[in-house]
Amino acid sequence: MTGHEAVYAAARLILERGFGADDSVFTPGRAVWTRENAEDLVFRLEHPPAGASGTFLGKLRAELKGARTEVVQLAAELLFLHYLPASDIKGSTKRVGLRSVLSAAAWPVGLPAAxxxxxxxxxxxVGVAFKTYRAQQVTWLARVFAHVKSLPSVNARAALDDPWAFRALLDAVPTTVAAGQRRALLHLAFPEIFLDSLRVDHLRAIVGAFQEEVDALTGDDERDFAAIRGAMQEHEGPVDFFAAPWSSRWGWDEPQDKENLVAYRPGWLVRGANVQGRNLVPEWLREGYCAISLPGYPSVAPGLSRTALAAVVRAAEPDLSPAQEGARVALLDRFLNRMAPGDLVVTVNESRVHVGVLTGAPTWVAGTDAAGAHHRRAVRWLDTVTLHRSDLSDTAQDRLAGQASVVELSEVAREVADLVDLDGIDAAGVAVPPDGLGASTNTAAVAGLRGAGELPEPTTVVVEWPPLEELPVPTAELAGRLLVDLDWLAEAMDLLSEHKQLVLYGPPGTGKTYLAQELARFAAEETNGEHRLVQFHPSYAYEDFIEGFRPGLAPDGTFRFAREDGPLRRLVRTAVENPSGAYVLVIDEINRANLAKVFGELYFLLEYRNRTIELQYSAGEPFRLPPNVFLIGTMNTADRSIALVDAAMRRRFAWQALFPGEPPVDRMLHRWLAGEGLPVEVAALLDALNAAIGDRDAAVGPSYLMNRRVRERAGLDRIWRTQILPLLEEHHAGEHPDVAGYVRDRYGLDTLYAALAAGAGTAVGGPAVGDGSGGVTPGVS
Structure with missing residues (x-):
């Protein structure tokens, strides 16, 4: 069963047991979906206890305090139904939310495997609004089921077989800010009738674009959509309005602008479990703060530049090494300057992960006999969700590992915020009004709905496009321009998308570097990313490729070594800032360098993209290879075969062959010659040459002859004499006393033309001017 099938199957089972009966889906046989339980839950959600505030889950737990376990379980099963359609909420986040609600039950309740x-x-x-107004949408679901339970059971059971009767049941309960939840539930119940989108403008655009498929519109967009899709599927088969070719007809292929932006609070890990031998986390949680402790330091004012902070560090600890001094400066800069009110704060105590929101500016607390002086930041700790390291992704767990006192969480902050159900924010740092409110809605009303003021809004907002899921599919136009088969090109791009690392290998002249650059350019340009090229050689090292120390002059004129990023780390830094773009690094002649020496610990990250590691020149700084960074290497088999590349590297790359006589190279020269109006028999000449060579790794590629000089015999002679024969002399070096004579006699033009003529039964010759007919054409010998 696919992921989508599991979602629809679960939804149908909930509706059959909950709508049509009183049975639980988590614990079959227990009466959970009763009228009494539904009305109790609605009352609790509509009349929260005084002082209930914070996140959705925190308020929901407060509202369920003292409730019977059946009511708690009903709330969890409704929350499960709410979560089902969302592909942009992680499964781990959903499980933490359900576990948080079910923790209020009097007996253990688990989820069946399905x-x-x-x-x-x-x-x-589902977007920001759906997540932000979760409380209102779950409350609406509870009202719907309370209404259903007030009706004769036969009505509810009949509605499960009639989409329009089902819709009438839902529409008996006003949606206010839950219109998206209504559309999600309609689609879950009848996926072949209702559109799989929460947005009414999508529905209207599709109906408007495809209205010619029906005789007349009724004015009911949902009925019109069902009729349109039914009519189209009769003659076209299954139709997906969010996929080509249908999507472009209603504008879905156009840029989606702000609706696709992902916004989240910046986040920071601050360690407190082992500060000079003491565990300060319990005190932090109890008193509402986090801190850094630097014995011997004075009070440091926020807002100082890094240069001024360096002076403070040197005065307090004059014996530090440059690396240690840099780490201290970075610590002070992060804690005093970069952390801002509204940012997410995380600290770890054994297996527990504690999450809060920064609420104040830095303060200085003098030391006592029991504790050293330290800088503090006020924090509102969220205690509504029990979070453990194991609830986090591997990437997040790696970010929480290490020893640095203050660590920027980057994209992990979004994952943690989702897990604790911190209010969603948009690109401007505020919630987007959901359907039914509109842009003109009173600001105070919107703020009240989302609990504004209960937690501080972020001072700054990180805004990203959604992460890149897969590389674009190559077009026939691109394949034609590159002179390769579309199937081969699509496979190469698919291999790159799946493995992230790809090597194009083959003998000289097969277009490896050209194709690698074109693949990189297409992937980058279609996703607003970047592509770059580096060339490996025997002296290329880790310090050139990733990072290393290089000599230079300090601002005061003194000589010093400074760490500088190599091309890979520079590309990674850019890729992190734009996770929706493809960032491709082409490594030409990848086998000419000592790969183990150049890649170093990157070998680990090539295989485990979701993990972090410390680079050898960046201790204390976790480094990750983002999933939107791709590597394309090229390798000349005449220099070194794949068998000589170490096994670890071979396993981490996909390998795509480019050999004369095999797709996609076999027709490449013929296509180019025909397109340029040049004699296509030159392609047969190349085939004869490679047949005479008889060595796949030493064959000659078509690019040597992709030259307009091949129109003339004199031009062809020059290419043969200055490029092809010297290449073959190197291949046969040491095999004969007169290598040049042997190569000329075996691979010379006259020899090859004679062989072709003998095979074709025609005269020996060369290409005729302007001839493109194919075959061996008589000419001047």
Whole structure:
């Protein structure tokens, strides 16, 4: 069963047991979906206890305090139904939310395996508003089921077989800010009738674009959509309005602008479990702060430049090495200057992960006999969700490892915020009004709905496009321009998308570097990314490729070594800032360098893209190879075969062959000659040459002859004499006393023309001017 199938199957089971009966889906046989439980839950959600505030999950737990376990379980099963359609909420986030609610039950309640698997599915990006107004949408679901339970059971069971009766049941309960939840539930119940989108403008655009498929519109967009899709599927088969060719007809292929932006609070890890031998985390949680402790330091004012901070560090600790001094400066800069009110704060105590929101500016607390002086930041710690390291992804767990006192969480902050259900924010740092409110809605009303003021808004907002999921599919136009088969090109791009690392290998002249650059250019340009090229050689080292220390002059004129990033790390830094773009590094002649020496610890990251590691010149700084960074290497088999490349590297790259006589190289020269109006029999001449060579790795590629000089015999002679024969002399070096004579006699033009003529039964010759007919054409010998 696919992820989507698991989602729809779970939804159908909930509706059949909950709508049509009173049975639980988590614990079959227990009466959970009763009228009494539904009305109790609605009352609790609509009348929260005084002082209930914070995140959605925190308020929900407060509202469920003292409730019977059946009511708690009903709330969890409704939350499960709410989570089902969301593909942009991680399964781990959904599980933490459900576990948080079920922790209020009087007995253990678990998820059946099929339901647990459905949490990793989802069929749409639900967006910021759906997440921000979760409380209102879950409350609406509870009202709907309370209404259903007030009706004769036969009505509910009949609605499960009639999409329009089902819609009428839902529409008996006003949606206010839950219109998206209504559309999600309609689609979950009847996926062949209702559109898989939360947005009414999508529905209207599709109906408007395809209205010619039906005789007349009724004015009911949902009924019109169902009729349009039904009519189209009768003559076209299954139709997906979010896929080509249908998507472009209603504008889905156009840039989606702000609706696809992912915004989140910046986040920071501050360690407190072992500060000079003391565990300060319990005190931090109790008193509402986090801190850094630097014995011997004075009070340091926030806002100082890094140069001024360096002076403070040198005065307090004059014996530090340059690297240690840099680490101290970075610590002070992060804690005093870069951390801002509204940012996410994380600290770890054994297996527990504690999350809060920064609420104040830095303060200085003098030392006592029991504790050293330290700088503090006020934090509102969120205690509504029990979070453990094991709830986090491998990337997040790696970011929490290490020893640095303050660590920027980067994209991990978004994952943690989702897990603790911190209010969603948009690109401007505020919630997007959901359907039903509109842009003109009173600001105070919107703020009240999302609990504004309960937690501080972020001072700054990180805004990203959604992460790149796969590379673009090559077009026939691109394949034609590159003179290769579209199937081969699509496979190469698919290999790169799947493995992230690809090597194009083959003998000289097969277009490896050219194709690598074109693949990189297409992937980058189609996703607003970047592509760059480096060339390896025997003296190329780790310090050239990743990072290393290089000599230079300090601002005061003194000589010093400074760490500088290599091309890979520079590309990674850019890629992290734009996770939706493809960033491709082409490594030409990848086998000419000592790969183990150049890649170093990157070998690990090439295989484990979701993990972090410390680079040898950046101790204390976790480094990750983002999933939107791709490597394309080229390798000349005449220099070194794949068998000589170490096994670790071979295993980490996909390998795509480029050999004369084999796709995609076999027709490349013929296509180019025909397109240029040049004699296509030159392609047969190359085939004869490679047949005479008889060595796949030493064959000659078509690019040597992709030259307009091949129109004339004199031009062809020059290419043969100055490029091809010297290449073959090197291949046969040491095999004969007169290598040049042997090569000329065996591979010379006259010899090859004679062989072709004998095979074709025609005269020996060369290409005729302007002839493009194929075959061996008589000419001047």
């Amino acid at each position: 339901f647990d698997a459905a949490l990793d599915g989802g069929f749409m990006r």
